[in-house]
Each structure stands twice: as structure tokens, then as C-alpha cells.
Amino acid sequence: MTTAGSGPLTLAFSPTESARFGLRVFRANLSAVDADALRAELESERVDVAILRIPARALGAVAALTKVGLQSIVADTLVHYSTALDRATLAVPKNALLRLRPAGDADTASIAAMARTIFADYISHYHANPLFAPDAIADGYAEWAARSVPANDEGRSAWIVELGGTAVGFSCIQICADRGEAHGVLNGILPAARGRGAYRDMLRATLIQHADAGIRRFVISTQVHNLVVQRVWADEGFRLDRAENTLHLSPLFGRERS
Ligand SMILES: CC(C)(COP(=O)(O)OP(=O)(O)OC[C@H]1O[C@@H](n2cnc3c(N)ncnc32)[C@H](O)[C@@H]1OP(=O)(O)O)[C@@H](O)C(=O)NCCC(=O)NCCS
Structure with missing residues (x-):
């Protein structure tokens, strides 16, 4: 995990989605969420929407993000076969x-x-x-x-x-x-x-x-x-x-x- 304000970026800019929706869209596949680091990155990268994929059992991330003032939408569940x-x-x-x-x-x-x-x-x-x-x-x-x-x-x-x-x-x-x-x-x-x-x-x-x-x-x-x-x-x-x-x-x- 990264620490707020340092380390490599967690989020990757998504050029096709950004162009399509007229927003700065970023993506990340994460096994765990560092809420403070993510909040810092949303600000420093001027992110409009970050689309995160996390393991289904990592729903505690939603609470952790809420605690640092980040409202999230749990937008869907993907199943892999x-x-x-x-x-x-x-x-x-x-x-x-x-x-x-x-x-x-x-x-x-x-x-x-x-x-x-x-x-x-x-x-x-x-x-x-x-x-x-x-x-x-x-x-x-x-x-x-x-x-x-x-x-x-x-x-x-x-x-x-x-x-x-x-x-x-x-x-x-x-x-x-x-x-x-x-x-x-x-x-x-x-x-x-x-x-x-x-x-x-x-x-x-x-x-x-x-x-x-x-x-x-x-x-x-x-x-x-x-x-x-x-x-x-x-x-x-x-x-x-x-x-x-x-x-x-x-x-x-x-x-x-x-
Ligand atoms: C889902 C989709 C691919 C099914 O295509 P299809 O050619 O109608 O499917 P099939 O005719 O081969 O049917 C397969 C089985 O599903 C069942 N089925 C198909 N449509 C169904 C429906 N709307 N409701 C319930 N059962 C359905 C069929 O009865 C069949 O079951 P059976 O073989 O036991 O009789 C098609 O509806 C579609 O393209 N949907 C939108 C895009 C999508 O979902 N793509 C897949 C993303 S991973």
C-alpha cells in the first residue's frame, strides 16, 4: 500500500473513458484499500471519478473510505469463472x-x-x-x-x-x-x-x-x-x-x- 502523498500512484488514468464521458476517469485493481493515500491521490490528480475493483470480501473499504470523507458507490459485483x-x-x-x-x-x-x-x-x-x-x-x-x-x-x-x-x-x-x-x-x-x-x-x-x-x-x-x-x-x-x-x-x- 502507498502512504498519503508519497510512493507510486495507485490510480491509472483511463484515456478512453475520460474522452468518452468528458471527465478525468482513473482506474485501479486493488487487493486492499489505503483510504488516506487514495484521498490524497484523488486530490493531487484532480480525479473526477475513480473506478476501483476490490475483492468482494473487502467491503470494509467502503467504511474506511467514508471515515476519511469519501463517499463511494458500490456499483456492481463481478463474478469470474x-x-x-x-x-x-x-x-x-x-x-x-x-x-x-x-x-x-x-x-x-x-x-x-x-x-x-x-x-x-x-x-x-x-x-x-x-x-x-x-x-x-x-x-x-x-x-x-x-x-x-x-x-x-x-x-x-x-x-x-x-x-x-x-x-x-x-x-x-x-x-x-x-x-x-x-x-x-x-x-x-x-x-x-x-x-x-x-x-x-x-x-x-x-x-x-x-x-x-x-x-x-x-x-x-x-x-x-x-x-x-x-x-x-x-x-x-x-x-x-x-x-x-x-x-x-x-x-x-x-x-x-x-
Ligand atoms: C445473454 C445472451 C448472450 C443469451 O443469448 P441467447 O442466444 O438468447 O442464449 P441461448 O439461446 O443460447 O440460451 C441459453 C440458455 O439460457 C436460457 N435463456 C436465454 N435467455 C433467457 C432469458 N432472457 N431468461 C431466462 N433464460 C434465458 C435459454 O433458455 C437457454 O437455456 P437452456 O439451454 O437450458 O434451454 C443474450 O441475451 C445477450 O446477448 N444479452 C446481452 C449481452 C450479454 O449479456 N452478454 C454476455 C455478457 S458476459
């Missing part, structure tokens, strides 16, 4: 017409449009905070998905989910080669195509594809309220590894933005 990729035990998609097509430059706009539609009603930690404009939240999903197109050297890629040649959704993946892992970053199925097994089949096809590529583990996360995907993950052999809370801290709470 994973499964070993053993090719012999992986289930195959039920619908033989389902395909995963790698997205290229020409697909950037369509992936962004799909993300905007798919996540239009999705509730995330941003919705807990009145400083984040709802329209800009939807734009964020579009930007986030588009950043994975085309596949790049850092292991990011995006895939169009097709049923009989028609795009019904997308899936963005991050490969962490040093750990032998693939991470599901962002994915979803268009509202008109939901309820017909496309998501479950997309997940099955994704697991098989990565097992075939020599990846040993698949990791995926969501908000705890997203029960549909967690039930699918449990059915497909995933295990709940850990949970963390997202806290928002802001000196702007309770007063007008300048």
Missing part, C-alpha cells in the same frame, strides 16, 4: 449451421453496431453513477468491441457469430499465451436471434476452437445479475473462481460538474 479445456470432454454445438468467422477491418462498423444494439439495455456499473451519461455508456460498448477488430499482436480478436451465414452476434477474445489462457472479453447475441441456443453454441464452438489451438484454460466474467450466462457456464463445466466489487469514488459527488 473458468474451465479447463480438455478437448475430449467438450460438448459440440447443437446447431450445425453455427459458425465463428474471424472479424476483419470490413467488420468493424458492423461489430460496433451489434454491440450498441446487444448492450442497449444491459445494466453495468456505469449506470449506478449519475455522472455517466446513458448514451455515452452505449457508445462505450461499441468502442470496446471495435478495439478487437482486426486481430492484433496483443492477442485480441473478434469473431462474428453466424447462423446459416447470417450474423447473429459477436465475441471478442483475449489470448494470454504465457498463461495458456483465453479470456472471453465481450460477447452477445442480437435480440432478434435470442432464445434459440446461439449463445450456448457460440460458447461451445469457442471452447473447441481454443482447445484445438492448444489453449488450456478459458476464463470469462460478468456482472452477478447476469444469471442467463452464468447458468450456461455452470452447465458447460465452468467453475466460479472469485468475485469482486466495483466502487466509484468521486470528489464530484453531491455537487455540480464545473
